[in-house]
Amino acid sequence: xxxxxxxxxxxxxxxxxxxxxxxxxxxxxxxxxxxxxxxxxxxxxxxxxxxxxxxxxxxxxxxxxxxxxxxxxxxxxxxxxxxxxxxxxxxxxxxxxxxxxxxxxxxxxxxxxxxxxxxxxxxxxxxxxxxxxxxxxxxxxxxxxxxxxxxxxxxxxxxxxxxxxxxxxxxxxxxxxxxxxxxxxxxxxxxxxxxxxxxxxxxxxxxxxxxxxxxxxxxxxxxxxxxxxxxxxxxxxxxxxxxxxxxxxxxxxxxxxxxxxxxxxxxxxxxxxxxxxxxxxxxxxxxxxxxxxxxxxxxxxxxxxxxxxxxxxxxxxxxxxxxxxxxxxxxxxxxxxxxxxxxxxxxxxxxxxxxxxxxxxxxxxxxxxxxxxxxxxxxxxxxxxxxxxxxxxxxxxxxxxxxxxxxxxxxxxxxxxxxxxxxxxxxxxxxxxxxxxxxxxxxxxxxxxxxxxxxxxxxxxxxxxxxxxxxxxxxxxxxxxxxxxxxxx
Amino acid sequence: xxxxxxxxxxxxxxxxxxxxxxxxxxxxxxxxxxxxxxxxxxxxxxxxxxxxxxxxxxxxxxxxxxxxxxxxxxxxxxxxxxxxxxxxxxxxxxxxxxxxxxxxxxxxxxxxxxxxxxxxxxxxxxxxxxxxxxxxxxxxxxxxxxxxxxxxxxxxxxxxxxxxxxxxxxxxxxxxxxxxxxxxxxxxxxxxxxxxxxxxxxxxxxxxxxxxxxxxxxxxxxxxxxxxxxxxxxxxxxxxxxxxxxxxxxxxxxxxxxxxxxxxxxxxxxxxxxxxxxxxxxxxxxxxxxxxxxxxxxxxxxxxxxxxxxxxxxxxxxxxxxxxxxxxxxxxxxxxxxxxxxxxxxxxxxxxxxxxxxxxxxxxxxxxxxxxxxxxxxxxxxxxxxxxxxxxxxxxxxxxxxxxxxxxxxxxxxxxxxxxxxxxxxxxxxxxxxxxxxxxxxxxxxxxxxxx
Numbered sequence: 042x043x044x045x046x047x048x049x050x051x052x053x054x055x056x057x058x059x060x061x062x063x064x065x066x067x068x069x070x071x072x073x074x075x076x077x078x079x080x081x082x083x084x085x086x087x088x089x090x091x092x093x094x095x096x097x098x099x100x101x102x103x104x105x106x107x108x109x110x111x112x113x114x115x116x117x118x119x120x121x122x123x124x125x126x127x128x129x130x131x132x133x134x135x136x137x138x139x140x141x142x143x144x145x146x147x148x149x150x151x152x153x154x155x156x157x158x159x160x161x162x163x164x165x166x167x168x169x170x171x172x173x174x175x176x177x178x179x180x181x182x183x184x185x186x187x188x189x190x191x192x193x194x195x196x197x198x199x200x201x202x203x204x205x206x207x208x209x210x211x212x213x214x215x216x217x218x219x220x221x222x223x224x225x226x227x228x229x230x231x232x233x234x235x236x237x238x239x240x241x242x243x244x245x246x247x248x249x250x251x252x253x254x255x256x257x258x259x260x261x262x263x264x265x266x267x268x269x270x271x272x273x274x275x276x277x278x279x280x281x282x283x284x285x286x287x288x289x290x291x292x293x294x295x296x297x298x299x300x301x302x303x304x305x306x307x308x309x310x311x312x313x314x315x316x317x318x319x320x321x322x323x324x325x326x327x328x329x330x331x332x333x334x335x336x337x338x339x340x341x342x343x344x345x346x347x348x349x350x351x352x353x354x355x356x357x358x359x360x361x362x363x364x365x366x367x368x369x370x371x372x373x374x375x376x377x378x379x380x381x382x383x384x385x386x387x388x389x390x391x392x393x394x395x396x397x398x399x400x401x402x403x404x405x406x407x408x409x410x411x412x413x414x415x416x417x418x419x420x421x422x423x424x425x426x427x428x429x430x431x432x433x434x435x436x437x438x439x440x441x442x443x444x445x446x447x448x449x450x451x452x453x454x455x456x457x458x459x460x461x462x463x464x465x466x467x468x469x470x471x472x473x474x475x476x477x478x479x480x481x482x483x484x485x486x487x488x489x490x491x492x493x494x495x496x497x498x499x500x501x502x503x504x505x506x507x508x509x510x511x512x513x514x515x516x517x518x519x520x521x522x523x524x525x526x527x528x529x530x
Numbered sequence: 531x532x533x534x535x536x537x538x539x540x541x542x543x544x545x546x547x548x549x550x551x552x553x554x555x556x557x558x559x560x561x562x563x564x565x566x567x568x569x570x571x572x573x574x575x576x577x578x579x580x581x582x583x584x585x586x587x588x589x590x591x592x593x594x595x596x597x598x599x600x601x602x603x604x605x606x607x608x609x610x611x612x613x614x615x616x617x618x619x620x621x622x623x624x625x626x627x628x629x630x631x632x633x634x635x636x637x638x639x640x641x642x643x644x645x646x647x648x649x650x651x652x653x654x655x656x657x658x659x660x661x662x663x664x665x666x667x668x669x670x671x672x673x674x675x676x677x678x679x680x681x682x683x684x685x686x687x688x689x690x691x692x693x694x695x696x697x698x699x700x701x702x703x704x705x706x707x708x709x710x711x712x713x714x715x716x717x718x719x720x721x722x723x724x725x726x727x728x729x730x731x732x733x734x735x736x737x738x739x740x741x742x743x744x745x746x747x748x749x750x751x752x753x754x755x756x757x758x759x760x761x762x763x764x765x766x767x768x769x770x771x772x773x774x775x776x777x778x779x780x781x782x783x784x785x786x787x788x789x790x791x792x793x794x795x796x797x798x799x800x801x802x803x804x805x806x807x808x809x810x811x812x813x814x815x816x817x818x819x820x821x822x823x824x825x826x827x828x829x830x831x832x833x834x835x836x837x838x839x840x841x842x843x844x845x846x847x848x849x850x851x852x853x854x855x856x857x858x859x860x861x862x863x864x865x866x867x868x869x870x871x872x873x874x875x876x877x878x879x880x881x882x883x884x885x886x887x888x889x890x891x892x893x894x895x896x897x898x899x900x901x902x903x904x905x906x907x908x909x910x911x912x913x914x915x916x917x918x919x920x921x922x923x924x925x926x927x928x929x930x931x932x933x934x935x936x937x938x939x940x941x942x943x944x945x946x947x948x949x950x951x952x953x954x955x956x957x958x959x960x961x962x963x964x965x966x967x968x969x970x971x972x973x974x975x976x977x978x979x980x981x982x
Contacts, residue, residue: 139591321864373804
């Protein structure tokens with residue numbers, strides 16, 4: 042089935058005079074627009090935007106959509122991204138005009154239902170994390186990291202401590218060091234041992250009075266819960282530092298263990314991952330953060346407060362009229378649409394249900410690990426939490442098949458590829474996160490496909506995928522001679 | 531058990547057997563020390579089936595007024611513009627909605643092509659050479675432009691801006707600058723505009739000038755003069771623009787601006803109490819490698835076919851870590867998709883007409899409100915789609931409440947950001963407002979006088 046509408050760009054489809062949107066006639070007793078806008082501000086030429094009919098637009102974008110794999114259409118075991126099923130009921134409910142048409146500067150008295158949901162969400166996030174201070178403002182996980190590090194910096198400034206270093210694990214997401222750098226911290230890397238856990242001796246050697254925060258992902262990006270967690274957090278605390286928990290992997294531990302209970306002082310959630318907000322082709326997410334009580338006064342404002350039966354927006358001002366809040370990290374309240382979906386998700390499962398989510402995520406990952414370990418090397422043992430990292434290193438040596446080759450070929454079998462080449466601590470890493478919303482049959486089929494691929498002719502795999510509209514794009518040229526906009530020929 | 535789980539008891543038994551574990555708890559116990567495991571269940575109410583959730587959420591939604599239940603004249607960075615049905619219909623397709631960052635280009639060509647089309651549209655709207663694929667929102671996009679400018683003018687530490695820049699954008703800049711060696715100098719906006727005092731503040735320490743045009747009060751700024759002065763001093767010019775306004779007025783690139791940023795909510799995105807929104811950013815060609823965020827670029831595949839990929843990734847955190855241009859990972863692609871569809875539907879004529887309606891209806895609203903004895907139009911010069919109104923009785927809260935009781939969200943009180951304007955509010959008029967609605971606003975605000 043050929044599909045030419047999806048190969049053209051909207052700019053190439055444009056025909057002068059074609060149009061979709063027409064406004065009602067403008068019939069007001071005011072001067073003509075060119076007299077209302079000062080001459081020197083008026084545009085001299087019409088915008089070069091494409092001109093299309095509504096039918097053109099719909100067919101173009103609908104056809105484009107069919108070129109994507111998605112959770113709705115395919116198994117999407119992209120490690121670290123928690124591509125779980127996105128409930129349709131949440132879409133319907135969060136699209137109610139009573140939520141979606143609320144203006145961000147409305148008086149809180151006019152949005153009591155919305156503020157109730159957000160207030161309750163603050164409480165649930167505090168309960169799940171074991172950390173009582175909550176800000177819903179950050180727009181994504183990385184933004185939450187940045188915000189929390191600003192909170193930490195404000196705390197140390199207040200104490201008159203000049204701490205300049207943030208420690209990150211060598212298996213950490215790139216966002217950790219990038220966020221630390223944006224807050225002006227120097228970053229140093231703590232090594233992991235061959236078992237994938239933090240090298241406590243290396244940590245000790247890097248801990249001193251200059252360390253502000255150790256950013257930790259637990260379970261880590263290898264899908265392993267660090268059993269030394271108590272020792273690690275105590276060591277950092279003994280040196281006066283704080284523990285930041287990258288909440289990317291919260292899907293593994295809901296109701297099982299809490300960051301606040303294992304020593305974290307600050308953390309972010311990725312509600313679009315853990316609590317099923319649709320990923321939207323790259324976003325939106327949200328990045329709410331939770332902190333210990335002594336850090337709560339530094340959180341961005343506003344925070345939803347309850348007074349009797351009324352909800353209002355707190356300013357962060359204390360009794361003496363001063364304010365310790367770091368300030369805003371964005372405009373308006375937060376990514377409310379994503380937060381409401383998280384609220385629906387948590388209400389759907391309830392406390393016991395959330396634990397079941399994590400148990401099934403752990404079960405699914407361990408089951409798939411038990412299949413995959415017969416196909417690929419899994420360097421960190423045969424137990425994991427919600428995801429695991431295999432290595433294509435041996436098969437690369439034996440048959441010339443790299444992690445990238447496997448990723449590309451598995452697309453032909455109708456599966457999205459796992460994350461590859463991350464975390465950096467595993468050679469030829471293949472990072473698999475099945476989530477709890479995949480059946481045993483799907484996991485079996487995925488493992489079977491992987492097994493077949495390792496047996497296929499290397500030439501076939503090198504040139505994969507074969508069933509997609511394009512194959513193996515030239516990234517190098519794209520980067521060397523960037524073409525980042527369409528221009529008329 | 532409600533929810534979305536798959537496994538039957540039989541599945542669970544078979545899976546555990548294959549793993550070689552007696553229970554999931556055994557797998558957890560092998561990794562999570564007993565002393566950090568929860569001994570009691572989470573204190574969160576029992577789960578809800580779909581019908582119960584629906585009734586809960588409907589009852590919460592019913593407690594909120596909105597631009598759907600009330601006539602909305604609120605602006606201040608988020609606007610009640612019309613969203614054609616096709617935007618919601620297309621953007622809710624699961625293939626867009628439930629996919630993620632296009633790491634595997636072969637199965638993400640839909641998203642990548644949309645990103646490329648979006649980037650091209652943004653360059654067309656701004657008159658600048660390159661755009662990224664989205665940032666979080668207008669406020670954080672403005673900060674990213676400031677950080678880019680500081681990096682591009684290494685050693686300079688001064689950021690010049692004005693009180694006519696969105697107050698929340700200014701607060702966001704202040705928060706970010708707190709931790710690095712840079713300071714914002716804020717110029718007081720006067721009734722004569724801000725360009726003279728901004729120009730006077732620019733010196734050899736200035737990394738960038740941030741000007742919003744049309745500004746927070748809806749007024750036009752003399753961006754070109756500011757840009758000329760900034761460039762003479764070697765500073766970068768950042769403009770916060772309104773993507774609807776460029777249907778009618780000169781684009782940032784036409785005015786000599788180096789980096790243009792905007793809140794893209796106006797382009798087909800719902801109000802949704804402030805987010806998710808769309809941070810837009812475009813810049814001069816030579817600044818591309820300093821840009822934050824994802825960028826889609828065109829290339830060819832192994833068979834020579836035109837296609838699209840994520841490009842210039844060495845700017846980004848997953849490659850460059852602490853040396854990255856920004857920490858941004860998840861962005862606002864879905865909102866950028868909506869903007870792309872929206873602009874495709876509007877085209878040049880639709881966007882121009884939208885802008886014309888805003889200008890004409892805003893002028894009409896100014897006329898009508900100026901006839902209310904209690905009210906004063908603060909700035910009489912030309913405005914785009916919003917304007918400041920003073921309540922001579924000084925009781926903005928009462929005025930807003932009266933209007934609300936009559937089904938109108940009449941304006942945004944300015945007191946919390948501008949103490950000197952504690953008796954003022956901001957009124958925004960989009961193309962959606964009808965003549966009858968504007969007449970009604972004037973009538974209700976006038977009758978409030980009668981009631982006093």
